[in-house]
Amino acid sequence: MSYSKRGFLEIMSEILNSLSTEELIKTHISFKCKLDSRAVAKYLGILLNNDLIRKSGDPVVFMITKKGNEFLIQYNKLMNLIDVFDTPNLEESMFNIKTRGNPTIMQIKTESG
Numbered sequence: 001m002s003y004s005k006r007g008f009l010e011i012m013s014e015i016l017n018s019l020s021t022e023e024l025i026k027t028h029i030s031f032k033c034k035l036d037s038r039a040v041a042k043y044l045g046i047l048l049n050n051d052l053i054r055k056s057g058d059p060v061v062f063m064i065t066k067k068g069n070e071f072l073i074q075y076n077k078l079m080n081l082i083d084v085f086d087t088p089n090l091e092e093s094m095f096n097i098k099t100r101g102n103p104t105i106m107q108i109k110t111e112s113g
Contacts, residue, residue, distance in 0.1 A: 011035070012052075013075045015043055019053060019064040020072060029062065 006014075011033065018024060018032040030040045044062060047053040052068035055061065064072070 009075065011039075011043055012047060013072060015040075015047060016052060016064055016068050016072045016075075019062055020069065023061040023063045025059055025061055 014033045015029060018029060024032070026037070026040055026044065029035075029044070030037055033040070035043070044053070044055075047068070048055065050067075051065055052071055053062050054065055056063070
């Protein structure tokens with residue numbers, strides 16, 4: 001996975017994914033997801049406010065909730081559906097999404113234009 005220019009949902013899903021296998025302290029989340037402490041604090045706050053994770057204990061550990069697991073499942077379904085991020089040629093992939101893989105759509109546009 002590339003860590004440059006990750007989007008909001010991608011980072012949230014990464015944090016949830018890291019918590020899906022074990023409870024983690026904030027520092028370990030930061031290392032696993034390659035985020036600085038301010039970014040981790042921001043995302044953990046959002047995830048807590050939306051009941052996607054919860055925290056407990058001393059030291060404080062974070063764990064995924066049932067709602068967080070459901071979010072992660074739906075996010076992964078969406079990523080599998082569009083299957084854009086695993087494609088070597090993103091531009092070609094976007095073309096296939098727009099035309100639904102039917103090149104005649106583009107031919108019609110070029111013949112009439």
